[in-house]
Amino acid sequence: MDFDFSWLLLGLPIAFVLGWLASRFDLRQLRIENRQAPKAYFRGLNFLLNEQQDQAIDAFIEAVQNDPDTQELHFALGNLFRRRGEYQRAVRVHEHLLGRGDLSRADRDRAQHALAQDFLRAGLLDRAEAALQKLEGTRYENEARLSLLAIYERSREWAQAEDVAQKLDESDQASYGTRRAHHLCEQAAERVAAGDLGGASRLLQQAVALAPEAPRPAIDSATLQLRKGDAAAAFDTLAALSETAPLALPLYAAAMQQAAVASQRSGEALALLQRRYVASPSIDVLEAIIALGGTPALPDDAPSDAAIAAQPRDGYIAHLAHHPSLVAASRWLAGERFEHEQFHPQVQRSLDQATRPLMRYRCAACGFEAHQYFWHCPGCQAWDSYPPRRVEEL
Numbered sequence: 001m002d003f004d005f006s007w008l009l010l011g012l013p014i015a016f017v018l019g020w021l022a023s024r025f026d027l028r029q030l031r032i033e034n035r036q037a038p039k040a041y042f043r044g045l046n047f048l049l050n051e052q053q054d055q056a057i058d059a060f061i062e063a064v065q066n067d068p069d070t071q072e073l074h075f076a077l078g079n080l081f082r083r084r085g086e087y088q089r090a091v092r093v094h095e096h097l098l099g100r101g102d103l104s105r106a107d108r109d110r111a112q113h114a115l116a117q118d119f120l121r122a123g124l125l126d127r128a129e130a131a132l133q134k135l136e137g138t139r140y141e142n143e144a145r146l147s148l149l150a151i152y153e154r155s156r157e158w159a160q161a162e163d164v165a166q167k168l169d170e171s172d173q174a175s176y177g178t179r180r181a182h183h184l185c186e187q188a189a190e191r192v193a194a195g196d197l198g199g200a201s202r203l204l205q206q207a208v209a210l211a212p213e214a215p216r217p218a219i220d221s222a223t224l225q226l227r228k229g230d231a232a233a234a235f236d237t238l239a240a241l242s243e244t245a246p247l248a249l250p251l252y253a254a255a256m257q258q259a260a261v262a263s264q265r266s267g268e269a270l271a272l273l274q275r276r277y278v279a280s281p282s283i284d285v286l287e288a289i290i291a292l293g294g295t296p297a298l299p300d301d302a303p304s305d306a307a308i309a310a311q312p313r314d315g316y317i318a319h320l321a322h323h324p325s326l327v328a329a330s331r332w333l334a335g336e337r338f339e340h341e342q343f344h345p346q347v348q349r350s351l352d353q354a355t356r357p358l359m360r361y362r363c364a365a366c367g368f369e370a371h372q373y374f375w376h377c378p379g380c381q382a383w384d385s386y387p388p389r390r391v392e393e394l
Helices: 005-049 053-066 071-083 087-098 105-122 125-133 141-154 158-170 177-193 197-210 215-227 231-244 246-262 266-279 283-291 312-322 326-334 341-355
Strands: none
Touching: 071 087, 071 105, 087 105, 105 125, 105 141, 125 141, 141 158, 158 177, 177 197, 177 215, 197 215, 215 231, 215 246, 231 246, 231 266, 246 266, 246 283, 266 283, 283 312, 283 326, 312 326, 326 341
8 A cells, every 4th residue: 555645744744833832831831830939939938027937838838849959948948847846847858858869068968957956856866966977077067066065965975975075175166174074073973973983083183184273173073082081182172172263162161171170170171261251151161160160250340249159159140240141040040949949849940941942052044943053954954054152142
């Protein structure tokens, strides 16, 4: 059968016209989609500026669907999810970005950092740690190290915290010597609890070398020396500390009194405590003086009716002459005899109950109060945020 070429000649123009129409339709559709994507983007930006986060998220999702290759839209959407507390959706967005093969190195690092922030905000510390460690060597390195440091401190992984703090110290961004000393002191406390006094002593020596003027390494060293039976060395450590950190004396006045008694240096300790008490009166320093059998030295302008009685316990009266204190009054009343002595125990219990909150320490950063002094606030995780004075004396 002969093939009729006239049909071929007729079909070619038809195919050309159909192809042209199809291309015009595709271009038109593409232009429509390209117009829709910016409109959705700007609509989302408008909602965001007006603090309408729900509508902003819907608009950004629409924009991402119209143009799935736009990284900035993905980052904006992921950040919005995180701010709203939808951490699982934020993680999916940033993991999708990391899974793309065409992502630049800078955007990949940015997505990795955003993913780590998602895990941190969600409280998934183990996954956050792994994500942050991948940022080593990137422009987010120092920020990642700070987050790792916070994770290790919160989870009390002190050796890892000290390693990270050392890297931060070496980066010359800030000084972390005192913070590293705290980490070493925490490790030393763990060694003491495990019975490794030698290992604890070595760690404390490193802490003192890192922060020679910080009170904690010296206080912990003196406590360890007392535990090992070397009271003379403990007293020397604390006496030296009273020169470099006199304001922290209320924290170690009791330990100094114990070391002085054990090393038969009560007179030396009493003179030192009395001198410091005049410069900065404190109930803790006062009680150490009274425990040594002494009375507080008063300023030169003390009134004549504030003379110290012969009994050391009357040192509370001398303190009250210049510093009204419910705690000091309660301690003095505890040793007094009254006309109706049978009611004294009940009255004393009430006073003790009333003074208990006044004997707490209060964090200056968050206001968290505790009967125990904390170097690391359990509330806000700040270091050295507790003044070395009781609530009553603040």
